[in-house]
Structure formats: C-alpha cells, structure tokens
Amino acid sequence: MKHQKQILNIALPAMGENLLQMLMGLVDNYLVAQLGLSAVSGVAVANNIITIYQALFIAIGSAITSIVAKSLAQKDQSAYQGYQNDALSLTIILSLILGVISVVWGTTLLKLLGTQNSVSEIGGRYLALVGGGVLFLGLMTSLGSLLRARGRVRLPMYVSLVSNLLNALLSTLAIFLFNWGVEGVAAATVLSRAIGTLILAKQLKLKVWDWQFHLAIDRDLLRLALPASLERLMMRAGDLVIVALIVTFGTKVVAGNAIGETLTQFNYMPGLGLSTAAVVLTAHYLGQAKIDQIRQVEREIYLIAVLSMGVLAGFILLLGPVLGRLFTDNTSALQASQTVLLFSFLGTPVTAGTLVYTAIWQGLGNAKLPFYTTSIGMWLIRVLIGYLLGISLQLGLSGVWMATVLDNLFRHFFLYKRYRRYIG
Incomplete structure (x- = not known):
C-alpha cells in the first residue's frame, strides 16, 4: 500500500x-x-x-x-x-x-x-x-x-x-x-x-x-467545528437513551453491558487513530488538489481500520469469558457482556466505515453531513429500532445491539455513497 x-x-x-x-x-x-x-x-x-x-x-x-x-x-x-x-x-x-x-x-x-x-x-x-x-x-x-x-x-x-x-x-x-x-x-x-x-x-x-x-x-472554522461538536453531543445524548432502554432489562444485564463496553472501547482505538490520519491526509491532499491521492488514502485507511479493529475485536471476544471474570462472577452479567463483545466483533466493518468516512468528510471540509447522518441513524435506527427489537419484540440486549449495528451500517454506506458521488 x-x-x-x-x-x-x-x-x-x-x-x-x-x-x-x-x-x-x-x-x-x-x-x-x-x-x-x-x-x-x-x-x-x-x-x-x-x-x-x-x-x-x-x-x-x-x-x-x-x-x-x-x-x-x-x-x-x-x-x-x-x-x-x-x-x-x-x-x-x-x-x-x-x-x-x-x-x-x-x-x-x-x-x-x-x-x-x-x-x-x-x-x-x-x-x-x-x-x-x-x-x-x-x-x-x-x-x-x-x-x-x-x-x-x-x-x-x-x-x-x-x-x-x-x-x-x-x-x-x-x-x-x-x-x-x-x-x-x-x-x-x-x-x-x-x-x-x-x-x-x-x-x-x-x-x-x-x-x-x-x-x-473565522466562519470556515465554525462551519466545521460546530457541526462536529453537535455530532458528538448527538451521540452522547443517544447513548443515554440507549442506557435507559438497557436498564429495563435488569441490573445484571446493565452490569454485563457496562463490562462489555469497557472491554470493547479498546476495539475502537485503531479506528479513532486512523480517523485522525484520514482528516489530516484528506485535508492535505485537498489543499494540493490531488484528488487521486485522496481516493488512495481513503481505500488504504478503511482497509487498515477493518483489519486492525477486526483482529482486536476477535481477540477480545475470544478472551471475553476470562476478561469478564475480572469484573464479576455473575453468570447472567457475563452472558450479557459476551453479547456486547459478539456484536462489536460482527459490526467491525461498518463501525470502521462510520469512523473513517466521518473523518474523511471532515477532512473535505463538510462536517454537516456526518452530523445529519448521525442524528438520523441514532434516533431513527439505533433508538427506535432498538426499542422495537429489544423491548417490543423482547429480544433484550441482543435487539438493542442489532440496532446499533444497523445504525453503523446505515451511516457507513450513506457517507460512503455520498463520498463516491462527491469525489468522482
């Protein structure tokens, strides 16, 4: 590469x-x-x-x-x-x-x-x-x-x-x-x-x-900074609602979900670091009007993100039962934590895509599109479908995490399709 x-x-x-x-x-x-x-x-x-x-x-x-x-x-x-x-x-x-x-x-x-x-x-x-x-x-x-x-x-x-x-x-x-x-x-x-x-x-x-x-x-800086900040706030607000949904499943499930999220936060480290690279390099080559270089960087960063995040998520999934016992011996909580680890692993390709293409759009100078996409994905997919699958259809924690993967799937492909149309 x-x-x-x-x-x-x-x-x-x-x-x-x-x-x-x-x-x-x-x-x-x-x-x-x-x-x-x-x-x-x-x-x-x-x-x-x-x-x-x-x-x-x-x-x-x-x-x-x-x-x-x-x-x-x-x-x-x-x-x-x-x-x-x-x-x-x-x-x-x-x-x-x-x-x-x-x-x-x-x-x-x-x-x-x-x-x-x-x-x-x-x-x-x-x-x-x-x-x-x-x-x-x-x-x-x-x-x-x-x-x-x-x-x-x-x-x-x-x-x-x-x-x-x-x-x-x-x-x-x-x-x-x-x-x-x-x-x-x-x-x-x-x-x-x-x-x-x-x-x-x-x-x-x-x-x-x-x-x-x-x-x-400066207006250009605000045009990037404000939507990017609102996008982060939208994610945090949605996360609070998701936690409220998970609370209805009982204390043991809440504890297991917390343990799972504590372990899976390491899965996102490669994607977050690569997102920084995506912003820097996309903006750099945009300033030099080298569109072909942006295309190459985009493909390489996404591939590295999927591979690195996938390997790390798979490793943590395999070690999940052992790592989970560092926090609790409760069987129900451990099962819930494994559910989180499993869906985090399965959703790696689209989670990586969401992180990378959000960063690429920021590098292109458009932070509004990720903000709109996050708002739609969080509230209409992750929260609404999470409620329908988790509570209405009684799929519990699995239903909520299915909706999380669907949210990332929507955001990944929407941002990618718009990027392909924009970049040519």
Whole structure:
C-alpha cells in the first residue's frame, strides 16, 4: 500500500494519545477507590461528564486539524496564523462555558443523574475542580491538533505520557502522603494538564503577547467545528437513551453491558487513530488538489481500520469469558457482556466505515453531513429500532445491539455513497 507508512505515522501516535487520555480517568478512579465507595462512585460519574467535554474538544480538534492542514498544504501562512488564533480563542470560549457549568451546577448535574446525596457532594467537588480547570484539557487537545497538522504527530502523544505519569505521581502523593482526598486527586489532574499545555505551547512557539483573543471566530472554522461538536453531543445524548432502554432489562444485564463496553472501547482505538490520519491526509491532499491521492488514502485507511479493529475485536471476544471474570462472577452479567463483545466483533466493518468516512468528510471540509447522518441513524435506527427489537419484540440486549449495528451500517454506506458521488 502506497500510503501505509504515512498513515501509520499519524495514526499510531493518535491511538497512543487517545489511550493515555482514557487512562488518566482510570488512574483517578483507581486511586480514589482507596477512599471508599462514595468517593469512587462520585468521581466515576463526574468523569462521565468530563468525557462529554473531552468529546467536544476532540471534535473541535478534528476541525482545527482539517482546516489548518489544508491551509499549510496551500502554503498560506497568513491563513494558518489566523486559524491558529481562532482555534485557541474558540477553545477558550468553550472551556469557560464548561468551566462555569462545572463549578456552579456540578453537584446539581450529578443529582439529576440519580446519584445519592453523599455521592453527588463528593463528585460535585471533583467536577468543580477538574471541570473548572477544563481549559487545560481543551488547550492540550487543540494544541495537539495544531502540531499534528504541522506534521509533528508524535509530540502530543509524548506530552500526554508525561502528563499521565505526572498525574499518577501527584495523585498518589495527594492521597497517601498529604491525605488531601478527592480534592487532591482533582488538583493533580488539573496541574498535570496545565504542565502539558505549557509544553505544547512552547513547542508551537506560542507567545502570549503575540496572540490576540477575540470573539469573532473565522466562519470556515465554525462551519466545521460546530457541526462536529453537535455530532458528538448527538451521540452522547443517544447513548443515554440507549442506557435507559438497557436498564429495563435488569441490573445484571446493565452490569454485563457496562463490562462489555469497557472491554470493547479498546476495539475502537485503531479506528479513532486512523480517523485522525484520514482528516489530516484528506485535508492535505485537498489543499494540493490531488484528488487521486485522496481516493488512495481513503481505500488504504478503511482497509487498515477493518483489519486492525477486526483482529482486536476477535481477540477480545475470544478472551471475553476470562476478561469478564475480572469484573464479576455473575453468570447472567457475563452472558450479557459476551453479547456486547459478539456484536462489536460482527459490526467491525461498518463501525470502521462510520469512523473513517466521518473523518474523511471532515477532512473535505463538510462536517454537516456526518452530523445529519448521525442524528438520523441514532434516533431513527439505533433508538427506535432498538426499542422495537429489544423491548417490543423482547429480544433484550441482543435487539438493542442489532440496532446499533444497523445504525453503523446505515451511516457507513450513506457517507460512503455520498463520498463516491462527491469525489468522482
């Protein structure tokens, strides 16, 4: 494959960075577990909200990567500088909004999710600190996107590694040496991200006095960033409804589904990394008007995504009974987790297609089409058909996951057909 090395040079560091960001939350949960069930429950629920924030920043990061890579390919330095300023301004604006929500309404948000008062109070304090300092999560994501667009694809991963190691060290000291509890863990997370932000900013040679914050964000950047962010929000909102459907099947099924999703999240790592490569390379070759190269990159990325995700999903499916027992010995829960692993494996080709072609459309400068497609697929297929199959036809968890595969099937082929028509 002609572009294999180029693709993997971008995708592998992106996979590593995504994995490291996910591990930061897991480290916090593990260390907080030493403080009791209320603490670990509160931090876990708060981290679910932080994950939504992170999804928004990742969506904005994809838009930044696309538009900056295109401007660099066109050798338009003035446009690049403008997009860089606008990207950082947009990140700061969103961070301030999310920060205020976390500080003022953090505890209320947790209570709305049905947590007990003791859990809400602890989780609210953690969310107020980590969410209040979400600016550094946002800036790390955006600065990393700017570096990837400039070809420095490994540096964001190395900085994430440093940030994670620092977080683990500071969190451990906060709990076992200083007895600062949940607040200490939260402060360690924010501080480690702040240091990561400073390292990335220095590598980009950003100087505060050379940068001007402004509310008037470039229209092209907004045209990509807003639909991409809404697409992520639509996915999260739909996931909440799906969880509500699964709750009707009983606590054991809910637990099994949670275990299965915990294991299958690793299946998506190759696809997410390859999606980053798809955005960068598609935008790069679009800027150079090399349509044939876009066609070749698209085919190669999809093939690599299917193979890598398929092998990983198959491996986890085979080891499912063993891995599941790390979480529970309940037979019903283990059976439910195997159902999730099975459908995740069977749906690999269309899941890979959904990830790759969403990224390619973002690289082409059209984030609205994936947003519309996700909205239709999530609510008319995944939720509606999931309800009909899972509850009305009493297929249970299998019915819900059948609808999930159908949703990805629809989105994959719709985005692919439109892409073929657009690219010629």
